[in-house]
Amino acid sequence: MQPQLPPTEAIQNLPTLLSESWFEYPVRAQPHHTDYAGVVWHGTYVAWMEEARMECLRSIGVSFVDLVALGCELPVVELSIRYHRPVQMGMAAIVKTRMTQSEGVRIVWDYQIQSPDAQELYITAQVTLVAIDREKGKIMRQLPSAVKDALARLAGGGDRG
């Protein structure tokens, strides 16, 4: 009944899309983001990356809530983070993200979190999502067309201002 992890080979090949431009999502390290060391707790970045991903999708017209309402889930199946420097309490940072790859129903997002002046690199990361048909509890054979179209627009770039 529970969805199985997707096979590593893509079920259906969508032409690989590459978005060269980054979507930028500003954040600030508030007390609840920090830990005893006075810097952002290492798990907080996972929340920031999710927010950036949602807002990137929203910026190209994809409402995550609508997808869910249509029965399409996009759970994270892989996550990797490299921590270069910690964001200090009170500091602003920019979460940069772009979709680097989409094979079939797998969507790969790249991340860089850096200082607003781009002089400091805090985090590099990668997150992989997969499209699940909630009713069947199975990996979808292909992305919903709303997502596919939006990703194509995203790959086209340029029109995000």
Added chain:
Amino acid sequence: MQPQLPPTEAIQNLPTLLSESWFEYPVRAQPHHTDYAGVVWHGTYVAWMEEARMECLRSIGVSFVDLVALGCELPVVELSIRYHRPVQMGMAAIVKTRMTQSEGVRIVWDYQIQSPDAQELYITAQVTLVAIDREKGKIMRQLPSAVKDALARLAGGGDRG
């Protein structure tokens, strides 16, 4: 469609139940619970109190998941916390809870968070839940019988070891 806040007068009077004995739930302040000040962040206690409430219910045979499956939600409608002293990073503490009052479909829980040796009082708090019929999106007229029976057992006390 969204549930309204319950009227302050109870819809149906369940004889007021008072549990004199406390349920005790042990916790430890891990790095992710703390903030830049080296102590537990003030919002973390809300999570600890929820855990203690769930485990108290479980100890008297009430599965929160089963309730939800039956269409009964128990959202928090009121919360108040008084912070006496902070729990320091790495320290153990005991979350003590008991149901102090149940009027109709409102259930009130009292909390004390203290040091394992009971010499330090960290937090006193109160949380009020109300039973919602998820399908109708309305306050229930009475608690589901599984809950009512369990609360009566809890009020009876003694049998929780």
Added chain:
Amino acid sequence: MQPQLPPTEAIQNLPTLLSESWFEYPVRAQPHHTDYAGVVWHGTYVAWMEEARMECLRSIGVSFVDLVALGCELPVVELSIRYHRPVQMGMAAIVKTRMTQSEGVRIVWDYQIQSPDAQELYITAQVTLVAIDREKGKIMRQLPSAVKDALARLAGGGDRG
């Protein structure tokens, strides 16, 4: 060594300041803010309220990080929340806050969380902070002048646009 809870009577009377205008902080319910019920988890609002408070202080020129660097902590000593309706997954909301009262070193903040069109009220809440001298581990006798001045500006209102 640990700070004691402040006495209820104020140590020193600062003329009571009342800010009539609200500071508004926009938020959006992302997946990590929600719980199994599809709505924002009841503890998430505590984080949103902290963010709004920090940004309100920043808007009047008070840097929380600078205060901490000066040895002044502003821990939460009381918190109360009334939950009227839950914010649904994916929805935007406005966290409104204003300082309603400051007696000596206690600062009281009022909150309303509502829909962007102000038609739905989700949360009303109140948070009390107290100024602690970190080195002495004691309640301060008076607020640091940077805070007092800023609060006076805030009470003056009008100039926050």
Added chain:
Amino acid sequence: MQPQLPPTEAIQNLPTLLSESWFEYPVRAQPHHTDYAGVVWHGTYVAWMEEARMECLRSIGVSFVDLVALGCELPVVELSIRYHRPVQMGMAAIVKTRMTQSEGVRIVWDYQIQSPDAQELYITAQVTLVAIDREKGKIMRQLPSAVKDALARLAGGGDRG
């Protein structure tokens, strides 16, 4: 002033330690761990893994708080997670961890999160820590002897019951 990411080559070779036995840390999916999909939110596992790591160290006599007091920080520098199946709301799970490798001041922890009956595998993950001298803001040349000794004991295995 901020610590740099450690060089990939170890500064000093500590004989590679391999702990064959797993440390087991039980958890339960409470409402605050879940998201709108009714399962544990993908970032929650990062907190659970931290808790398991702290408790594993404690079980071999290493107090994280003491390390910090001695000026040794052990920040996470790399994290990777593979999500096989989600833990459902209300379910119990076991976080299994062991130190698989320690080169110089880098400590690598392996993770498996599974059902209590070991029939379901939810998560596999790896977390890398590095020892930082807080005062100098630099990678340590070697692990503090308290850590080295404890890791040797851990590598010796057997004595953890």
